[in-house]
Amino acid sequence: MANGKQQNAVPSPRIHQLSIQKVFDGLSQNERLYAHHMSRAAWHGTRIILRQVSPESLGIYDFIMELYTCCAGDWKSVANEVQITSNELYAFLEYAATFLSNIGNYYGSGDQKFVPNLNIESLKKLATKSPKLKALYDEIAEPMLSTPPFSLGYPGDLAQSAYYPGPCIISKDEIALVSQALEGRLVFPENTRIRRVESAGTTFEVLQASVEKDEISQEFPLPDSKGIVRMHRGDHSQELARICSSLAAASNYAANETQREFLAQYIESFQTGSLHAYRDSQRTWIRDKAPRVENIFGFVEPYRDPHGTRAEFEGLVAISDTEETKALTKLVENSATFIKKLPWAEGTKENDEKGPFEKALFEPPDFASIHTLAYCSSIIFPGINLPNYNDIRQECGFKNVIISNRMSAESKKGDVCPFIDESEAETFQKHKYPAYYWWVVLHELLGHGTGKMMVQESEHKYNFDISNPPINPLTGEPIKSYYAPGQTWTGQFGDLATTVDECRAELVGAYLMDDEDLLELFGYTDGSDITAEDLTYNVYLQLGVDGLRGLQNFNIDDGKWGQAHSRAHFAMLKCLLTDGGGFMTIECSPSEQRLLVRVDRSKVVTHGKPALGSMLLRLHMYRCTADVTECRKYYEELSRVDGEYLEWRKIVLAKNQPKWVFVQANTFLDGDEVTLKEYEPTIEGVVQSWAEREV
Structure with missing residues (x-):
């Protein structure tokens, strides 16, 4: 698989199964039902992430899923029928697995574009399997196979960003001006995208993620008075509606009132687009101590926005491991001792020897070892600290998790480190x-x-x-x-x-x-x-x-x-x-x-x-x-x-080394019974797992 200008060939990905069966078996029926509906909510965020990555990512995803449907997962029959070689088919499947694991055609870690090691004629042959594939091929072939753009970044000749969509290029200064205008009206940027519109004057449309839609909810001038900003709610509306439906279903099986409260706040935020409601959900979520089934939802990490403020959607549902968490609890209980050894605390007696640039009280956070059941994100992080709002961290605290079945990938022998x-x-x-x-x-x-x-x-x-x-x-x-x-x-x-x-x-x-x-x-x-x-x-x-x-x-x-x-x-x-x-x-x-x-x-x-x-x-x-x-x-x-x-x-x-591709399980509901299905750590297994999610 190639990944753009001045890049050597990328080795075949190393596939790691995020195994979950053992800890899933320890859940009660109620916990399984909660975990299932929460997982469905997480996976419904897939198409939001694809839309945030690149204009062609949704079409590529639909192409992969339609091709799987056409052959019912019998890939050998595809090669024979459309007359491509087994190597060409493997190259496509390798690309498909990498694309699905990264939820888009740019690496989650690195933001570099990758393209299949496949010529356009072979891709065209695959598209003959159905009229839908042919229509998708016409839409995606050129942007799927071409570089530039080489990476995600400020829109231009070499990079692109779907946080700033549309044919009219928006400049860094214009993004900063719009962001300043939003900040002045206490509109948080995490769940927004900005589109520059050519009209009689300079108009910028701010697309706000919400189920509810309105053509223009607010209109106001830029700080320099040389343009106007129009707020449009309803970005990602269909996906957020499905997420809200699954969250509502999960609420019926919540373990406590705190969980029901933050689920209601998630739903309010996704329905209306209000990040004030989302911030409230984070304050409530922090209070849900040591849950058996943990979760993270929302427009969370701003890594991929070149401006550093707009955030990718993320949905994580995981199961805690009590024994593994005990070792982490020991560290949490002794945290204050080690904070005093950090450079800004050394030599000071102030603030209980922590100094003025540290909180007076370090509230011991919830710190759990968890195993992910559903992790819908372009990066599968090994550890997470949330929420990302520093004022909430200082006022209310935070949570930490170590994702054990992701961390285990680092224990694999793999290739010898070349350095x-x-x-x-x-x-x-x-x-x-x-x-x-x-x-x-x-x-x-x-x-x-x-x-x-x-x-x-x-x-x-x-x-x-x-x-x-x-x-x-x-x-x-x-x-x-x-x-x-x-x-x-x-x-x-x-x-x-x-x-x-x-x-x-x-x-x-x-x-x-x-x-x-x-x-x-x-x-x-x-x-x-x-x-x-x-x-x-x-x-x-x-x-x-x-x-x-x-x-x-x-x-x-x-x-x-x-x-x-x-x-x-x-x-x-x-x-x-x-x-x-x-x-x-x-x-x-x-x-x-x-x-x-x-x-x-x-x-x-x-x-x-x-x-x-x-x-x-x-x-x-x-x-x-x-x-x-x-x-x-x-x-x-x-x-x-x-x-x-x-x-x-x-x-x-x-010295390019193989990149990780992760294959995750699915849950299925039969009446009141939830079953778990894990998939083989192969490129075919990755594609099958996504096809059976039906998102």
């Missing part, structure tokens, strides 16, 4: 999973869960002493900036918000991964099979590897990063290389197309950790004080790809 020396390859693989697991745990709990934003809440009300502002540890002077009323983290930091937030969380996890008391909680000491020092060393090796791998998601054509985490990982690598006193180096041999990460084990704590701590403190302070200017100056330089890094990128691309 680790052969002499270390075996031990790196042995230590990788436990190091990665606990790094993710710390990322979610103490990375996303810490910090206090300096906020002016109203005209004369602040959440800090404005007459005696706290001292900024970066400058030694009182803070000079903070969030004004109505301002938010994503609204102020825009395209930097998600990548800086993820980078900060990754840094917190890595920074603490040498703490002996912390590692002992996890069962790692000097005497364990994998020692505490082994685990720490592996994390730093992974920092180097992830930083190199991140380069594959940097687009040299427009100088933009395609993925928030990739940019964060590269910035961390660059920090360690430039500020780590030589403790980490990258050995590069262009002639042998080789890059190797070298870490001096003796300097991890003395040089590596201080470098990470310095970077972490900067990002934390920029974030807490709304200092966008300094953050942009620092982070853009640290994540700049030039000089030797461009040479490294070429080698990284030449």
Whole structure:
């Protein structure tokens, strides 16, 4: 499968089954019914995500589903009937499985377009199976097979974004102006898209996701008075109606009143388009402690919006594992101890030794190990911390989950990492999973869960002493900036918000991964099979590897990063290389197309950790004080790809490794009985699982 200009051939995907049968069998009949209807609600979001990815994604999805229907899953008969080779059929199925797993024709991780390793004539032959296929072929063939666009991003010659649909290109400045106009009217952007309309004047249509429709709900001028904004409700109306219907059905089997309350709030938000109702749902959802069946719904993550504020729909339904959660509970109970060891708390007695840039009370969050039953998203994350609204996190708390049956993919032996020396390859693989697991745990709990934003809440009300502002540890002077009323983290930091937030969380996890008391909680000491020092060393090796791998998601054509985490990982690598006193180096041999990460084990704590701590403190302070200017100056330089890094990128691309494709189960309702069906971890199994979802 190809994925655009200057990209080497992508190896066949590695397919991982998100196994769920064992934990599903432990549910009561009522819990199964709740899980089934919630899962149906999640999967009904598929077509919303497709519409958010690219203009052609819905048509490609329908083409794959129609072809499956025409042959009833008997793929060999298709090859014989339309006279294509088995290799050509395999190439199409490989593309189909990758497309379905990513819910669109751009990788969920990286946002790069991928196209099938199939010529247009073979695709045309497949389309002869039915009149519907022929009509879909005419619609999708050209955009499905062509590059550019190469990636998602601000609309232009090289990139596209379905958050800004239509033939009329909208500029960055225009997006910012419309966003400013929405913010001024307290309209949250997460469930919107913006379309530029050519008319007598400059008109921008804001498409708001809701079941209810109206031609124009509001009309107002842009801040510069050079155009108007028209609000249109009813985007994704049909899909949201199906989601609401399934949520209403699930409410009949809810375990408690809290679940019924947030389901009603979900429905109100999806019906009306109100994100104020959605924010209420998040406050209620946080109160649903330790549910047997957990969920995440809504327009959640803004990773794919180039402007950094509009969010992709997401639906997750999962089953908690009580035994696995016990180990996480231990960490949660001791959280306050480790927060005091973070750079902004070191050396202070204020706020119970946590300092002024940390919440006074760290409310122990709900932290569960869960197994996903239905995860409708372009990225299957290994861990999640929500809600994404920082004011709600500070006022009400948050939840963390580790998705165990997704994390298990990291324990697979797979290919040897090409960036680790052969002499270390075996031990790196042995230590990788436990190091990665606990790094993710710390990322979610103490990375996303810490910090206090300096906020002016109203005209004369602040959440800090404005007459005696706290001292900024970066400058030694009182803070000079903070969030004004109505301002938010994503609204102020825009395209930097998600990548800086993820980078900060990754840094917190890595920074603490040498703490002996912390590692002992996890069962790692000097005497364990994998020692505490082994685990720490592996994390730093992974920092180097992830930083190199991140380069594959940097687009040299427009100088933009395609993925928030990739940019964060590269910035961390660059920090360690430039500020780590030589403790980490990258050995590069262009002639042998080789890059190797070298870490001096003796300097991890003395040089590596201080470098990470310095970077972490900067990002934390920029974030807490709304200092966008300094953050942009620092982070853009640290994540700049030039000089030797461009040479490294070429080698990284030449070492392309298989990407994960996930196959998930389905539930079916027969009367009051719910049955579970799992599918083989094959490309055929992936396609069958989606066909049987009937969405």
